[in-house]
Amino acid sequence: MFCRSRFERDGLGLWSCFKHDLHGCIICCMNFRRYYIPRSAVFITQVVQDREPVFRNSQYVSLLREILHNVKELHPFSMLGYVFLPEHFHTILQPTEESNFSDIMHSLKPNFTKEYKKLIGLSPSQSMKFWQKRFWDHVIRDDRDFENHLHYIHFNPVKHGYVTDPRDWKDSSYIEWEKRGLYPPAFKWEEPKDVDWGE
Ligand code: NI
Numbered sequence: 001m002f003c004r005s006r007f008e009r010d011g012l013g014l015w016s017c018f019k020h021d022l023h024g025c026i027i028c029c030m031n032f033r034r035y036y037i038p039r040s041a042v043f044i045t046q047v048v049q050d051r052e053p054v055f056r057n058s059q060y061v062s063l064l065r066e067i068l069h070n071v072k073e074l075h076p077f078s079m080l081g082y083v084f085l086p087e088h089f090h091t092i093l094q095p096t097e098e099s100n101f102s103d104i105m106h107s108l109k110p111n112f113t114k115e116y117k118k119l120i121g122l123s124p125s126q127s128m129k130f131w132q133k134r135f136w137d138h139v140i141r142d143d144r145d146f147e148n149h150l151h152y153i154h155f156n157p158v159k160h161g162y163v164t165d166p167r168d169w170k171d172s173s174y175i176e177w178e179k180r181g182l183y184p185p186a187f188k189w190e191e192p193k194d195v196d197w198g199e
Contacts (some may be wrong), residue, residue: 041080041094042101043149045136046109049129053086060116061171065090067112069135075099081150083172085160090153092140104133104176148192150177 048054055061061084076099082091087097092138093101115132122128154177157169166189168176177183 007122011144038108039096040100041140041146043090043092043136043140043153044101044105045088045133045140046105047088047132050088054130055084056127057085057169059119063115063119064112067115071104071107071111075103077101077104079173080146081153081173081177083153083156083169083174085156085162090156092149092153094148094153103138105128136153140148150182151189151192154183158189159191 017151055064057087064084076096077151078094080092080094083089093104095101095104107132113128114124116130117124117126117128138149140149153170154166154174157163157172163169166182167178174183
């Protein structure tokens with residue numbers, strides 16, 4: 001399968017296209033009813049400590065995007081899908097062979113907290129628990145599992161009661177996937193039920 005649309009989303013590079021090697025160009029392929037998802041793709045759920053709805057403030061969503069971009073430089077990965085909610089986020093990350101999701105998360109969390117503290121005027125010595133200590137992870141098994149988790153991510157703002165239409169939630173990868181034809185106008189939304197999501 002040849003990739004017809006090479007894709008770079010924006011300066012943050014969250015959707016930068018993979019090299020067209022054996023691991024395949026995943027999100028930019030037009031024919032994506034069948035994906036080829038290497039086993040290293042991982043669905044992750046991370047919740048804010050005490051469920052503080054910090055990400056209602058778009059400034060902090062921007063910070064999260066920025067830190068993800070910085071972490072990507074240290075521990076390379078592709079972000080295949082995401083949704084940022086006020087007090088948690090879900091994402092599917094695909095680390096390259098040199099990195100792993102544990103390193104990614106253990107870089108993302110303290111680095112975000114450090115910059116967040118600066119923004120709210122705390123000194124580096126003042127302690128803060130921004131994130132819940134643990135995060136949920138699930139290794140994507142196959143195409144169907146990938147698609148289920150992607151739908152779960154995109155449906156999540158509806159599930160949590162923020163909007164009634166997934167396309168109305170801007171902080172997710174829904175629009176990118178809609179552009180790729182995953183969600184035609186007649187698409188029937190149904191929350192996948194046969195997997196544990198963590199949230
Ligand atoms: Ni959720």
